[in-house]
Amino acid sequence: MKETALITGASSGIGKEMCILHAQAGKDLVIIARNEKDLNGLKAQLESQYDIQVHVISKDLTDATAVDEIIKDLEQHSIQVEYLINNAGFGKVGMFADSDWETSLSMIQLNVIALSHLCRRILPQMLERNSGRILNVSSTASLMPGPLQAVYFASKAFVRSFSNALSEELKESNITVTNLMPGATETNFAKTAGLQDTALFDDTASAHSVASTGYKAMMEGKMDVTAGITLGQSLMLKAIPFTPKKLVLNQVRKMQEDNS
């Protein structure tokens, strides 16, 4: 396989759009998500449209053994990963005290543990070749605490911090780590999180535009990039460190309250 990108959360939304972008560049793919039917459909579509190979791994990344099984599968098929795109993730709105603990655990396992474990397993191979790029999808949520999605916002703060730290550790190498921070984007995310009827999702960007911005930033080796936000939102995010914390917390909570 050539210049292979491993993309998690490839069956829909931002991840699927990133698969299409990589295929358009004439490069091979390893696509991962739980829905095998959707992954096989995407493989058939991309292999018929472009001169590339797509390897499907249907896996629930909340399983503690998932990453080891993925690495074994890659070894069995002699696949070298040049681009690692950790995109799979989900959120869930609600008061933490009322939340389902199993859902929070799965969220941490997917958004935090699987992401860092994949970096830990694939990075040494990149270092050996002194070549590779990593794109970790966090969120603008990584920039503030998130009342009504406390675990999700914290998980994305982990992704941002972790990615930036790796980027510094790798600065003498040819490997780059990019932290992509999308704003509200038109995907299955809002429905899964229960956020469809909130002010947060009044205005959404397309999955294609967010994926394009992130993919380009990864190719350019940028450390951080936001995507799918307006100029006003960008200015608000920049003002967060200078805004009283209680005001920020109150605003974030209001944005996530049900308006229906």
Ligand SMILES: NC(=O)c1ccc[n+]([C@@H]2O[C@H](COP(=O)([O-])OP(=O)(O)OC[C@H]3O[C@@H](n4cnc5c(N)ncnc54)[C@H](OP(=O)(O)O)[C@@H]3O)[C@@H](O)[C@H]2O)c1
């Ligand atoms: N949409 C937004 O507004 C927004 C904003 C900021 C950040 N983000 C981040 O962007 C990333 C992509 O989300 P999206 O917006 O494209 O949402 P999406 O359409 O719901 O896509 C999520 C992807 O993750 C996969 N996934 C979910 N649980 C999984 C599991 N247990 N194991 C393996 N794969 C799993 C899903 O596939 P299967 O269901 O087939 O497993 C799907 O391919 C996430 O990390 C999200 O936090 C989204």
